Amino acid sequence: MERIEAIKTIVEQLDDELIICNLGFPSRELYSIKDSPRHFYMLGSMGMASSIGLGLALTQKRKVIVFEGDGSLLMNLGSLVTIYSQSPKNFILIILDNGCYATTGSQCTYALQVDLSKLAKGIGFKKVFKFEKPHEINMRPILEKDGPIIVHVKVEPGNADVPVIDMNPEEIISRFMKIISSDK
Ligand SMILES: Cc1ncc(C[n+]2csc(CCOP(=O)(O)OP(=O)(O)O)c2C)c(N)n1
Ligand SMILES: [Mg+2]
Known part of the structure; x- marks a missing residue:
């Protein structure tokens, strides 16, 4: 499946x-x-999405979903160990694994040699789901369980033809912080 289809x-x-x-x-x-x-x-x-998501999950009541890439996860692999050790119940890590750095031209990553589901299980994660086809992806039972949960989705290399995000980082963080603040 294409990554955009999985998302x-x-x-x-x-x-x-x-x-x-x-x-x-x-x-x-x-x-x-x-x-x-x-x-x-x-x-x-x-490599920072999973760490930011962890920090957020530890301080928020809402469920936190992280879309992480295989290359990014491998760049900051310690985050998996920290997520497991902290074990926030409201945290779901979705690994979009295309075995490459698709965004920069699809250079291969070591996710082609290392099964990221097995890696997560080896660390100790009990709830690890692996999907290879879109029809397999059923989030309902996953959302009902306590985390931390790892969802490993195998996707094809390549990027959809979509425009750049027309917001600057300040706008993205400021509207996001408003939502978090309104929860308190
Ligand atoms: C520290 C750092 N190194 C390299 C880059 C350049 N870069 C941006 S996205 C990317 C690929 C990310 O790969 P992955 O996380 O697997 O996501 P994909 O695009 O494959 O979905 C790279 C190498 C960067 N932004 N920061
Ligand atoms: Mg990738």
Whole structure:
């Protein structure tokens, strides 16, 4: 399946969760499918979506969903260990694994050699789901369970033809912070 199809299938099943999205095309694709002040689009920092999502989950009541890339996760692999050790119940990490750095030209990552689901299970995560086809993606039972949950989605290399996000980082963070503040 294409990455945009995976994101669309998942987002259509979500409600008012907070979403932190990996930089590059994944954020552009999410933005083109659906925009919301509850979305935080990472614009420059690779590997930080999962760490930001963890911090958020530890301080918020709402469920936090992170769309992470295989390359970004591998760049900041310690975040998986920290997420497991902190174990926030409201945290779902979705790994969009295309085995490459699609955003910068589809150079291969080591996710081609290392099964990220097995890696997560090896760390200790008990709730690890792996999907390879869009019809397999059923978020309902996943959203009903306590986290932390890892959802490993195998997607094809490549990017959808979607425009850049026409908001600057200040706008993205300021509307996101308003949502979080209104929850308190
Ligand atoms: C520290 C750092 N190194 C490199 C880049 C350039 N860069 C931006 S996106 C990207 C690829 C991200 O790959 P992945 O997380 O697997 O996402 P994909 O685009 O494949 O969905 C790279 C290398 C960056 N932004 N930051
Ligand atoms: Mg990738």
